[in-house]
Amino acid sequence: MAEPKKKPVPREDQAAADTPLSSTPLADLLPREQLEELSTLQLVDLITSKLPPRHASIFDMVYLRERIAALEEMNDQARAALEKMDAIIEKLRAPAFRIGTFLAPVDRDKAHVCLGGTDYVCRVDPAIPVASLQAGQRVLCNEAFAVVQGLGFDRNGPIVRVDELLSDGRLRIGQEAGVTNFILQRSALLAKEKMKPGMEVRLDVNQRVALEIIGVGKRVDRSLETVSELPWSAIGGQDEAVRAIRDAIELPFLHRELFKKFEHSVPKGFLLHGPPGCGKTLLGKATAYNLRQQIQAQTGVDHPEFFLHIKGPEVLNMWVGESERQVRDLFAQCRERARDGALAFLFIDEAESILGTRRGGRFNSILSTLVPMFCTEMDGIEPLTNVVVILASNRADLIDPAILRPGRIDRKIRVKRPDQAGAQAIYEIYLRDSLPLAEPKADLARAVTEAHFARTPDNEFAEVNFRSGRRELLCRGDLASGAIIAAVVERAKSLAIRRAIATQATDPQLTRTDLLTALRLEHEENDLFPSTDLTEDWLKLTDFDPENVVKLGPVRARKTERSGVV
Ligand code: ADP
Secondary structure, X not given: OOOOOOOOOOHHHHHHHHOOOOOOOHHHHOOHHHHHHOOHHHHHHHHHHHOXXXXXXXXXXXXXXXXXXXXXXXXXXXXXXXXXXXXXXHHHHOOOOEEEEEEEEEEOOEEEEEEOOEEEEEEEOOOOOHHHOOOOOEEEEOOOOXXXXXXXXXOOOOEEEEEEEOXXXXXXXXXXXXXXXXXXXXXXXXXXXXXXXXXXXEEOOOOOEEEEEEEOOOOOHHHEEOOOOOOHHHOOOOHHHHHHHHHHHHHHHHOHHHHHHOOOOOOOEEEEEOOOOOOHHHHHHHHXXXXXXXXXXXXXXXXXXXXXXXXXXXXXXXXXXXXXXXXXXXXXXXXHHHHOOOEEEEEEEOOHHHHEOOOOOOOHHHHHHHHHHHHHHHHOOOOOOOEEEEEEEOOHHHEOOOOOOOOOOOXXXXXXXXXXXXXXXXXXXXXXXXXXXXXOHHHHHHHHHHHHHOOOHHHEEEEEEEOOOOEEEEEHHHHOOHHHHHHHHXXXXXXXXXXXXXXXXXXOOEOHHHHHHHHHHHHHHOOOOOOOOOHHHHHOOOOOOHHHEEEEEEOHHHHHXXXXXX
């Protein structure tokens, strides 16, 4: 039964209160300081010990002792629980650990760590041997930026493409957006890895260390073309252009010493300009083929050609930096192959679309970065050792003059439409001796060329109105091209084949009539000419100065109008 609570007895009265129980007051037994140090239980024991044996209060004291002991135990438990809670709260209030990238040891207890993009020399917890940390791994740093734990390697991080391997193994990265390049060290994971330019690697979040090879990288391999046998003689009617190319490229390659002696500048490439279908691509490939043959004949060493053919619009990409990345990648591929001993050619068709003057338009912002970037790449080329760059365009007037400055693409070679003699030469190339021709090829070629170039009303093809008021009719011959001639001969062959099947001829032959019919059909179907009447489209086919032309379009419109009136 609980006793009614007693008022605490003041200390001074303590001895008096004890007096009936004992002859000696507690205060006389022990000095006050020692008494103060005793626990309640000890005090109870002391008081009990002073009671005479078999005193009536001894049992009460034992009961009291048990109650106090139970209370003290509860107190102890509560205190322990509170302390635990305090410790937890303390922990939760502590600032977060930082995660950094370990870059290198500094000495036995210090490490070079990158934290949030800033470098620190951090102390390392003596429990962690600095030698156990690996370059690129993550480390936990406390408030004082001391390394307190080593973590594994990051699983995430940006991916970049390796531009170049430095001799000490570090990697040079060309930043995609075309802003700056930077150098990276390899993590311990990549230390022994065989790496190549063009590879894609994953970086730590601080972008200081390459951690993992992600792939060899997607390259513009689709543009790689094999160059088939293509001697200069396979190109007709372009003697001037062929001579200019040979002078510009073959001579310096074959007579390096002489060029060096005379300190004569050697071009890094050339621009082929002229209407479509007249052999610009063909000339580019023939340059590669013939150069390889010539070098092999002269030195006995075969350098296979590496001919990258891209169309300007293929490179244009709406993603910021992607076009630049592709162009940089093309140059990098060529340089890489040249290092491996190949004759590297970078042929950019429709070059005006990516290297044009910075006109307004959708791709304006891309062009404004592509041109300077292309110039930088060109400036980095060593003539004769790296890459021959060939640009092709039918609107050379639109190409940014910065590209055509000396030291870059300073040779401009005109690829004209073939004249009558040129066209005949091309017809002769395609009317090969090995074909079953009904007449000598020269006669066939002459006949079809004459029909092609005849200035008859039937052959009137396009009409041009000049600013001066003058009007001129263009005949088929004025718009002849190697591509049209090749197509006419192919069509004639298919006519001959169909006839041979129909008549079951034992000795099928390609005749003059096949060629003339093919010529007519080719122009009627008109696949090779613009399907619109837009002057702009037709101007691309001619050499007229756009400034002087008011209108240029096919005659068919006029003919239809006339027949409509009839
Ligand atoms: P471009 O690059 O000027 O538009 P291409 O070189 O692609 O023209 O020519 C297309 C095709 O026309 C060639 O593959 C070839 O068959 C033929 N061709 C063009 N010009 C000539 C030429 N001068 N001699 C022989 N074939 C030619």
